[in-house]
Amino acid sequence: MIDIFNGTAQWIRGDYQSNRLRFCLEVIAWILSIGCAITMALTVPTPPLIILYPIWIIGCVIYAGCSYHRRSFGMLANYLLMVTIDLVGLARMISN
Numbered sequence: 001m002i003d004i005f006n007g008t009a010q011w012i013r014g015d016y017q018s019n020r021l022r023f024c025l026e027v028i029a030w031i032l033s034i035g036c037a038i039t040m041a042l043t044v045p046t047p048p049l050i051i052l053y054p055i056w057i058i059g060c061v062i063y064a065g066c067s068y069h070r071r072s073f074g075m076l077a078n079y080l081l082m083v084t085i086d087l088v089g090l091a092r093m094i095s096n
Contacts, residue, residue, distance in 0.1 A: 026066050032059035053090040
C-alpha cells in the first residue's frame with residue numbers, strides 16, 4: 001500500500017520537475033474548480049452563479065492550455081467544450 005503512495009508522490013515530483021509552470025497552473029485550476037464546487041454546495045439552492053461561472057471558466061481555460069501543452073487531445077477537447085457550454089450559460093444568464 002505504501003508503494004502506491006510512494007509511486008504517486010514520485011510521479012507528482014516528476015511532473016513538477018518536467019514543467020514547473022504547467023504544474024503550478026494545473027494546481028491553480030484545480031483550486032479554482034474545488035473552490036467553485038464547495039461554494040456551490042454550501043450555497044444551494046441559490047448559488048452565486050454570476051461569480052462562480054467566470055471563475056469556473058477561467059479554470060477550464062487554464063486546464064485547456066495545460067492539456068494542449070501536454071498534447072492531450074481528449075482533455076483539450078473536453079475543456080474547450082466545457083468553456084463553450086459555460087460561456088453560453090453565462091451569456092444567457094446575463095441577458096435574462
